[in-house]
Amino acid sequence: MVRRHHGRAIVGGMDCPFCKYNDTKVIRTLRSDDGLTITRRRECPRCGARFTTLEAIELQIIKHDGSREPFSRAKVINGVRKASQNLDIKDEDFKKLGLEVEEDLKARGEAEISSDEVGKAILKPLRDLNDVAYLRFASVYQDFSSLDDFKKSIHQLEGYHRRCAHGQQADDPAVDQEN
Ligand SMILES: [Zn+2]
Numbered sequence: 001m002v003r004r005h006h007g008r009a010i011v012g013g014m015d016c017p018f019c020k021y022n023d024t025k026v027i028r029t030l031r032s033d034d035g036l037t038i039t040r041r042r043e044c045p046r047c048g049a050r051f052t053t054l055e056a057i058e059l060q061i062i063k064h065d066g067s068r069e070p071f072s073r074a075k076v077i078n079g080v081r082k083a084s085q086n087l088d089i090k091d092e093d094f095k096k097l098g099l100e101v102e103e104d105l106k107a108r109g110e111a112e113i114s115s116d117e118v119g120k121a122i123l124k125p126l127r128d129l130n131d132v133a134y135l136r137f138a139s140v141y142q143d144f145s146s147l148d149d150f151k152k153s154i155h156q157l158e159g160y161h162r163r164c165a166h167g168q169q170a171d172d173p174a175v176d177q178e179n
Pocket residue numbers: 016017018019020021044045046047048049
């Protein structure tokens with residue numbers, strides 16, 4: 001009863017592996033350091049068996065219209081890919097960024113996150129990956145409507161790179177400021 005998820009083994013589901021009862025009780029929950037999985041100690045109220053499950057964390061994204069959808073790393077990667085057309089970005093860089101965004105969001109320990117937060121979480125690593133992709137993505141996600149919006153963003157991006165070049169804290173407000 002082993003499923004694969006994100007390359008990790010997930011043992012069982014939430015069903016009792018002994019009697020297949022599907023409404024088992026959680027006794028203890030432990031979150032992994034990377035935020036991607038949780039280990040749960042469960043007990044079956046029907047047969048009394050105790051067992052441990054390794055589960056992927058479910059994260060719901062709240063969209064602008066108020067509807068919800070499960071977080072999808074593939075969707076994050078597709079969005080960045082679209083902004084990266086004709087740019088020389090490697091496949092593994094997209095994958096790395098997708099994983100980074102997922103870890104960032106899930107490590108926050110919240111069950112629901114707004115699509116705006118997802119956009120912000122994408123912009124941070126994108127800044128280091130490719131300037132043009134960053135600006136394209138920012139222009140869509142932050143609804144740029146004028147040349148000034150671009151200028152402001154470019155200015156912040158330059159400031160960010162300057163600070164990085166001087167070895168200062170990379171975690172600066174350039175992304176956050178734009179709200
Ligand atoms: Zn059972």
